[in-house]
Amino acid sequence: GQNIDQPTEMTATEGAIVQINCTYQTSGFNGLFWYQQHAGEAPTFLSYNVLDGLEEKGRFSSFLSRSKGYSYLLLKELQEKDSASYLCAVKDSNYQLIWGAGTKLIIKP
Amino acid sequence: DAMVIQNPRYQVTQFGKPVTLSCSQTLNHNVMYWYQQKSSQAPKLLFHYYDKDFNNEADTPDNFQSRRPNTSFCFLDIRSPGLGDAAMYLCATSNGADTQYFGPGTRLTVL
Numbered sequence: 001g002q003n004i005d006q007p008t009e010m011t012a013t014e015g016a017i018v019q020i021n022c023t024y025q026t027s028g029f030n031g032l033f034w035y036q037q038h039a040g041e042a043p044t045f046l047s048y049n050v051l052d053g054l055e056e057k058g059r060f061s062s063f064l065s066r067s068k069g070y071s072y073l074l075l076k077e078l079q080e081k082d083s084a085s086y087l088c089a090v091k092d093s094n095y096q097l098i099w100g101a102g103t104k105l106i107i108k109p
Numbered sequence: 110d111a112m113v114i115q116n117p118r119y120q121v122t123q124f125g126k127p128v129t130l131s132c133s134q135t136l137n138h139n140v141m142y143w144y145q146q147k148s149s150q151a152p153k154l155l156f157h158y159y160d161k162d163f164n165n166e167a168d169t170p171d172n173f174q175s176r177r178p179n180t181s182f183c184f185l186d187i188r189s190p191g192l193g194d195a196a197m198y199l200c201a202t203s204n205g206a207d208t209q210y211f212g213p214g215t216r217l218t219v220l
Contacts, residue, residue: 042211043152045208045209045210048208095206101149104149
């Protein structure tokens, strides 16, 4: 079966750095996405990785290792508005998105 | 601004009373998706349209139907909502297999 694993919940302090991990086992791989979802709202696109390595976009970076079936989302200089769920999703061999359940990130002052 | 629009944002219906949710897009994307998402769970794909081609997920109940009359609009019909159908319904669009962009969602309450 296909599976995406990420921690259920993480807590971090304002101004700090947090790394949210995602491991996947899918039938084929055509890219990995990270989405941010605030409570009661729709997911918004953050990043896309299809090749190994680090993609940096402002305070957010995303890393991919295809051989390990592993990705992480790195958030720097955390702000209160970063409190949200972060969803990892992998596009499989049929170009369907397989979603993780999301990691709820709580930012404390 | 190009966007994905969902109406209504909140829908309350009675057990067994049919309801229709709508989605429209100005992105001119050829693929439109309907997802169901329950609290603290991953979005669950119900079906998607690739242009006019309808693709139903194997485990989507027959109670859920969809229509796409043109490129811009897509509708989700729930023929006889049950209490278990209370959820957030998300519409998304993409250009082929590219990144999916979501509308704001419709939260459905079933009384």
